[in-house]
Amino acid sequence: MRRCNYVSIFILAILLLSCNVKGKALDFEVYETSESGNKLTRITEFKTLDSVVKITLNPVKTLQTIxxxxxxxxxxxxxxxxxxxxxxxxxxxxxxxxxxxxxxxxxxxxxxxxxxxxxxxxxxxxxxxxxxxxxxxxxxxxxxxxxxxxxxxxxxxxxxxxxxxxxxxxxxxxxxxxxxxxxxxxxxxxxxxxxxxxxxxxxxxxxxxxxxxxxxxxxxxxxxxxxxxxxxxxxxxxxxxxxxxxxxxxxxxxxxxxxxxxxxxxxxxxxxxxxxxxxxxxxxxxxxxxxxxxxxxxxxxxxxxxxxxxxxxxxxxxxxxxxxxxxxxxxxxxxxxxxxxxxxxxxxxxxxxxxxxxxxxxxxxxxxxxxxxxxxxxxxxxxxxxxxxxxxxxxxxxxxxxxxxxxxxxxxxxxxxxxxxxxxxxxxxxxEAKVISHDNSDETLMVTAVKNPDESIVLVLFNEGDTPKSFNINLNEQSIAVSISKKAIQTIIISNQH
Incomplete structure (x- = not known):
């Protein structure tokens, strides 16, 4: 009985590990400078607004070298x-x-x-x-x-x-x-x-x-x-x-x-x-x-x-x-x-x-x-x-x-x-970073993206408008939900893309 439990627990652990690897969340950090007073401040809490901008990254398509x-x-x-x-x-x-x-x-x-x-x-x-x-x-x-x-x-x-x-x-x-x-x-x-x-x-x-x-x-x-x-x-x-x-x-x-x-x-x-x-x-x-x-x-x-x-x-x-x-x-x-x-x-x-x-x-x-x-x-x-x-x-x-x-x-x-x-x-x-291709559903939100030599993905966004914006970043069939203040610049660093 004890041996059967050990085997069951082992199999369950393997399945959970497999699921976690496949669905592992993207690791990211967000830094913002804004009219409201942020100065390259790390942001960890994000608002979800009614309208959500969609940004899709294509790191396979590279452009110029920085x-x-x-x-x-x-x-x-x-x-x-x-x-x-x-x-x-x-x-x-x-x-x-x-x-x-x-x-x-x-x-x-x-x-x-x-x-x-x-x-x-x-x-x-x-x-x-x-x-x-x-x-x-x-x-x-x-x-x-x-x-x-x-x-x-x-x-x-x-x-x-x-x-x-x-x-x-x-x-x-x-x-x-x-x-x-x-x-x-x-x-x-x-x-x-x-x-x-x-x-x-x-x-x-x-x-x-x-x-x-x-x-x-x-x-x-x-x-x-x-x-x-x-x-x-x-x-x-x-x-x-x-x-x-x-x-x-x-x-x-x-x-x-x-x-x-x-x-x-x-x-x-x-x-x-x-x-x-x-x-x-x-x-x-x-x-x-x-x-x-x-x-x-x-x-x-x-x-x-x-x-x-x-x-x-x-x-x-x-x-x-x-x-x-x-x-x-x-x-x-x-x-x-x-x-x-x-x-x-x-x-x-x-x-x-x-x-x-x-x-x-x-x-x-x-x-x-x-x-x-x-x-x-x-x-x-x-x-x-x-x-x-x-x-x-x-x-x-x-x-x-x-x-x-x-x-x-x-x-x-x-x-x-x-x-x-x-x-x-x-x-x-x-x-030596490579600018990468991206699609952005909101032309009023400026976005650029690169892939660094260490494989991290970096986005810089600029919201010139008078209202905050929510957006989803889609990368390799995974996504993260972020928001940006009004009149603000953000840098987002995505460090793993499993």
């Missing part, structure tokens, strides 16, 4: 960090690069000065120095290089750096000025050497540069701060016949050259020139883009066109910020309200002013990043990591907002909602 997410090392940010106490400086760097922080994986910096520098400078100031014997990165040693190296020491997985000049040295240009003008053809080879010297100098400091753009914003910026004009054809000629061969000859062929580096409305003519032939596209690793063309439109048609023109190449958003705006201090609510304005609100030509209404900063970030990921973009880089309460320092007084605002005089730090918005992506979507 390069990374992050922000930019600027002289302004680095200078401010050095003005803070060691405690606050470390707090900010840990928040961006530490394992408990945003874990930034893709970054950018400027080559020579930009508007977010303390003054105009170039690494090659001596006119006529064709061999660049006087080349020096001395200007970067006090602030910029220490910030990058400290971030490297904190980052467990490391991060990639894309470097961009805002202009060639003025003496190489037709107007002999920092602002505006074009690179003279007789200096193409010397400017290519300039990049090689830069890569060598930074490598000597222990900093490897992953990527380059030939110039920031080749259409210019209205002749306001450092700039240099390139046409699509001229930049392609420079890369194809000078920069690419120079780096290759100097053993730097692995450095990724990204063309263009400006707003998406101009993408078509640029990728048409860059990738016109096998020879023209040889040295271009991909295309860099910015978001300043509009405060609400992420230009999916242009992104799709750029991808299909060169599907094997990178497509990286290298700069975006809340521009032409003094930051609002210690007021989270402002970042969710449609009160911010940008350069185009005042200065855009009348027929394009509709692209620049007042907007909510959080909405702009979340909408653009999700829109980019759903249209083949593989990397997204914010602009300054740290600015002061004025939105600087900036030698041209071109004030902007950063995710972290500081008051160096009072040694105070404000992590704006933009910091948490960026972390929803950078912390949980890791390099």
């Amino acid at each position: 390069t990374g997410f992050g922000g930019s090392f600027t002289e302004s940010s680095a200078y401010l960090l050095n003005k803070l106490s060691k405690k606050n400086r470390d707090t900010i760097l840990q928040a961006y690069f530490g394992e408990e922080g945003a874990r930034y994986s893709l970054t950018r910096t400027h080559i020579s000065s930009c508007d977010f520098s303390l003054n105009n400078y170039t690494y090659a100031p001596v006119e006529g120095d064709m061999e660049l014997e006087n080349f020096s990165i001395e200007e970067d040693r006090n602030d910029l290089i220490p910030m990058i190296k400290d971030a490297m020491a904190i980052s467990k997985d490391g991060f990639k750096i894309i470097a961009s000049p805002w202009t060639a040295p003025p003496w190489m240009k037709d107007n002999n000025a920092y602002v505006g003008g074009e690179l003279l053809p007789q200096y193409y080879d010397t400017f290519a050497l300039f990049f090689s010297k830069y890569l060598d100098a930074y490598k000597a400091e222990g900093i490897d540069i992953w990527g380059l753009t030939p110039v920031n914003e080749p259409h210019g910026n209205g002749n306001n701060w450092e700039s240099m004009h390139f046409s699509p054809e001229a930049e392609t000629d420079f890369v194809q016949n000078y920069l690419g061969p120079k780096l290759e000859a100097n053993g730097m062929g692995a450095v990724n050259i990204l063309g263009y580096d400006q707003n998406r409305a101009g993408l078509k003519e640029w990728v048409d020139a860059m990738f016109a032939t096998e020879a023209s596209s040889k040295y271009f690793a991909g295309t860099a883009i910015h978001w300043y063309e509009s405060t609400y439109d992420y230009f999916p048609e242009a992104l799709q066109y750029a991808h299909h023109k060169a599907p094997e190449k990178y497509l990286i958003e290298t700069e975006g910020c809340i521009d032409s705006q003094v930051p609002v201090w210690q007021d989270d609510a402002w970042y969710w309200k449609k009160e911010a304005t940008d350069w185009g609100y005042d200065w855009r030509e009348p027929e394009k002013k509709y692209l620049h209404p007042k907007y909510a900063p959080v909405n702009r970030y979340a909408r653009d990043i999700i829109g980019c990921l759903n249209n083949w973009v593989d990397g997204w880089i914010d602009w300054n990591m740290v600015l002061d309460r004025q939105g600087g320092p900036n030698w041209f007084e071109n004030w902007c907002v950063a995710p972290v605002i500081v008051d160096p005089e009072k040694d105070e730090v404000y992590f704006t909602p933009l910091y948490y918005t960026m972390a929803h992506f950078s912390k949980y979507i890791r390099p």
Whole structure:
């Protein structure tokens, strides 16, 4: 009798185990940032509303491979960090690069000065120095290089750096000025050497540069701060016949050259020139883009066109910020309200002013990043990591907002909602993740999804509306029921998919 009971219990246990494995619930975690006050807060209780959105994931159908997410090392940010106490400086760097922080994986910096520098400078100031014997990165040693190296020491997985000049040295240009003008053809080879010297100098400091753009914003910026004009054809000629061969000859062929580096409305003519032939596209690793063309439109048609023109190449958003705006201090609510304005609100030509209404900063970030990921973009880089309460320092007084605002005089730090918005992506979507296909029954709820290298599935959702939403996520014939607050961003991590 006892033996029969043991056998029965054993068989029952096997059946129960079998049923549990087959029907094992999905393990998931939910983090939310919301207008109501959540800041990457873990959510464990969910409301079920009358209307339920259906989201179906298809991890078998993969799209682009993620390069990374992050922000930019600027002289302004680095200078401010050095003005803070060691405690606050470390707090900010840990928040961006530490394992408990945003874990930034893709970054950018400027080559020579930009508007977010303390003054105009170039690494090659001596006119006529064709061999660049006087080349020096001395200007970067006090602030910029220490910030990058400290971030490297904190980052467990490391991060990639894309470097961009805002202009060639003025003496190489037709107007002999920092602002505006074009690179003279007789200096193409010397400017290519300039990049090689830069890569060598930074490598000597222990900093490897992953990527380059030939110039920031080749259409210019209205002749306001450092700039240099390139046409699509001229930049392609420079890369194809000078920069690419120079780096290759100097053993730097692995450095990724990204063309263009400006707003998406101009993408078509640029990728048409860059990738016109096998020879023209040889040295271009991909295309860099910015978001300043509009405060609400992420230009999916242009992104799709750029991808299909060169599907094997990178497509990286290298700069975006809340521009032409003094930051609002210690007021989270402002970042969710449609009160911010940008350069185009005042200065855009009348027929394009509709692209620049007042907007909510959080909405702009979340909408653009999700829109980019759903249209083949593989990397997204914010602009300054740290600015002061004025939105600087900036030698041209071109004030902007950063995710972290500081008051160096009072040694105070404000992590704006933009910091948490960026972390929803950078912390949980890791390099080499694959964007996966999904279906979403509610077009007002923005959704993107990836499969990480560790096999976890990550969704980021943005509910811009004034009402909460319930939704079911369906994955491999299993589902989870979740809800999102009104005006909120969520990241959902599904760690097992049995």
